[in-house]
Amino acid sequence: KAGVTQTPRYLIKTRGQQVTLSCSPISGHRSVSWYQQTPGQGLQFLFEYFSETQRNKGNFPGRFSGRQFSNSRSEMNVSTLELGDSALYLCASSSRLAGPYNEQFFGPGTRLTVL
């Protein structure tokens, strides 16, 4: 089974621009979650999508948004980029239908640098 893939792996943008990151989950997985990882903050939950619906949302401003397509692929978008948005963005997929008990499988991440 192919793992979770994320594109692009690296991205450099300037303040004020917007960016779209893509995630393809493991085949058959319908849940996709996004996390932001910064030094000292660990993994901060952004949102989770299941069957094209946002099921949970973390404590991030509205500049961060996402969507999920019918094939379970997901995109996240960050508008009006700020220097503090520089981070590793991780996508994780899971087979969970209900409840949080299934482990998540992570992609390698997209390293975003905002200049």
Next chain:
Amino acid sequence: DQQVKQNSPSLSVQEGRISILNCDYTNSMFDYFLWYKKYPAEGPTFLISISSIKDKNEDGRFTVFLNKSAKHLSLHIVPSQPGDSAVYFCAASGNQFYFGTGTSLTVIP
């Protein structure tokens, strides 16, 4: 508000000895806990988990202990090997996954 905390950013251990990584949480409603391991330039990979109805789960060299009254869990690695050098994240499951800030483990040959 960090609901899952790993207070030790780093840990160094001699090869063959025991590594103990600690994690504290604040929400007593968490009912499932996981440990992930992360190498540089890779995403975290699942290591071991424990349900809140248990106090210990073992998988080979890895054992997770849960102390619900203290809201504390720990990961024991015995014996530690150089390949175990990585960042370890604990996570708790509620309506979403809450992750700690990670502990960087270095196993010295």
